[in-house]
Amino acid sequence: MNYKLIASAALCALMTTTSAMAQDVIGYITKSATNAGWMMINQGATDAAAEEGVKLVAVGPAFQGDLSSQLEVFENLVAQGAKAIGIAPVDSAGIAPAVNDAMSAGIPVVAIDTGVSGAAVTSFVATDNYAVAKVQGAVAATLVNDGDTIIYVTGNQAQSTGQERRNGFMEAFAAARPNSKVLEVPTEWNSQQAQEGVEAVINANADVKMVANAWDGGTMGAKAALENLGYSAGDVKLVGFDGAGDAIAAMDEGWVHADTAQMLYQMGYQGIKAAAAAARGEDVSSRIDTGFFLVTPETSGVYKKMVGIN
């Protein structure tokens, strides 16, 4: 009994000292800690936190797409008194009730990369996926002739990011190449699904000229599928989305012909900057567009310098 008392007293002392010298705690709930693109976003978040002098508590879901663990983490952060929360929801609508609770308790919430539908957030920091996907679709259309068959590898269609990218691409591509057939390979942001799907579809349709992808994990899956079937670089054109390092390397080898790069680092960086500003009570713009960069074999040098790939 005595020991327990001493221990808890020590614990209390420890906690008060830490909280006395502690900076504001900003919660950061990421979608994935292992996906190459997400690692760039997370890096941006870490750097912004260091710059702002806030303590970043970063937590990822147990596996990609796990809503329940995100909800749990969200509630824990609110309970622990986070001053603001940056979140990349795995499910736009599913996270809404938790966001509503936090906002009504006066904790600013910044949505990063994926929006929240059904709840207001302090700020939404992301690429305008729909607009960028339209650029992707228009550029992809210039790589094939009207009437050519192409494959589009989708992202998760239960998320706004996946829906907007697909819709933007389809609209712009169909407008420029009305007689082309687009075969879809559905995925939940899983490159293994992309690989197996592309392999199956190309096997059944030898006339596919191009594979466009909703994200670069899909691009790498599609590249592996083509290699498995014995194609060489350039036989079937690849179009990516994200500007991930491995996709840009594949562009240098002649596989990828265009890639609409998101400013991934900026997304995490500006997201946490906005969260820190909101935590201090400053006004934050409700929509921060982090822009994009069209990477082609001609512009890849500029892009690589910009994001620091050598």
Place this chain on the structure above:
Amino acid sequence: MATPENSTNEKLPLQDKLISVMVRFFRTEWSGAFLAILILGISIELVTSGRPFFHPTNLMTILNNSAAIGVVAGGMTLVILTAGIDLSVGSVMGMTAALTGYVASFWGFPPSLAILTGLGLGVAVGLFNGTLVAYFGMPAFIVTLAGLSIWRGTGHLATNAQATPKLPELFDYFGRFNPFSGLRDAYKAKELDGFAATVGGFIDDNWINFFRTFQMSMIIFIIFFILLSFIVSNTKYGRYVYAIGSNAAGARQAGINTPQYTLMTYIVCSASAALGALLFLGRAPYAKSDYGQMWELDAIAAVVIGGTSLFGGRGSLWGTFMGVILLKLINNGLTLAQLDTFWQMVVTGLIILIAVGLDIVRQSRDPEAVRKLFASIGAAMAFFTLLTPASVFLRAKIALLEHEAMTQLLRAGEKLAMGQNNRLLTPNEIEKFQEAISITLVPSLLFSALCLMTILVIFKNTRAFTVIAATIMLVAIIPLFLLDYQVSVPFLILGALALFSSLSIQTVFERAKALNVA
């Protein structure tokens, strides 16, 4: 399945032979999964255009992509046969894949040594899991649930969750390498003459149509299952696995060293997961520690779909083989059929239910259960026929209702979000939907009645009633043509066939008993 009822005396031997073949088929554990594969394959064949679904290259693609998860599920089968479970296989696969690639890329291990490291890791994990389960008496579920987390975390930690560069060529021999490619290249370089040139030419001509997808993945996959099923059915080890699974205490009393054989089984399972990792690396763009997520669930699903009991002691490796192929076939086929993503999820679940349902009916050996199954097929077919007019009817009705609700909201002064705006209709669209409703109302009602009738047949087993329902189904083909719904004709024919054959099931069962094969 429908055996002729009014067969003459000299035809009887043939009929008896058919019955005994059928009985033997349904006695095998894999028949449920096999039937589901067949049904799914035929339905995909019907809805896809272009190259047929049963084309060899497509089947080989499915086998290639089943290889990695298949080998993992093969190891899992043994564990489940001993009434155990291994939830860590997905994580072990991911960790092995990541570390094998990592030591090959960054530590300068020669590829062969890296591969041995990977397999060694698998054995070590199996030793760890198996010792805790077999010698310390910890529940397999808990040990491997902990392993699920430990090994995934270890993989991430060791490699920092970063992807490796492209792996050395030796890894291709576990995956994308094509044994015929050398011959084809030599032919194209015109290095061959005589018979070899003829063979090379044949390969080159049929490259896209056949040889392209003949790859190491599927070869290793098939050899692995042949070897493992030989071991299970022909060695002491195999017999003990079944013995431990059906009655562990009895096995111990019979003098079997159960801890030792349990430990061996966990080692085989983890080593299979490691081999699965190598097969996966042979087709993947790079090595990474997040491979194999949720594979434990897919592997367990494949084992159970293949007719192996989760309580141990009953099941077979070939059942698992069929189970894996069914799971991959669902992905492959539904993608080829370009079915909407959300429908794919629903259909995937339904197919798994069908496979397991077939297996339960098979095990029950009860003629009434089989009759109910056939009647259900009839009802499902009537339902599909109903869907053709009813889906149009419902869609139009719902669109009008949504339009109504949205106008109400607007009138109340609410602002509509972007997605909700889509639900407002133009006057032109409203007219179109109203017309669709008036056209489809009567056929929807008629086929609803037919559907209800077939559902009654499931629960009410009278000969006359079944005959009437089946006849109405056949007669209904005429209005179907008049209404321009020819697409559903096959459904009605199939449904009537199922109902008619449900009549002869009792006879077939009695005959089978008389033949003393059942």
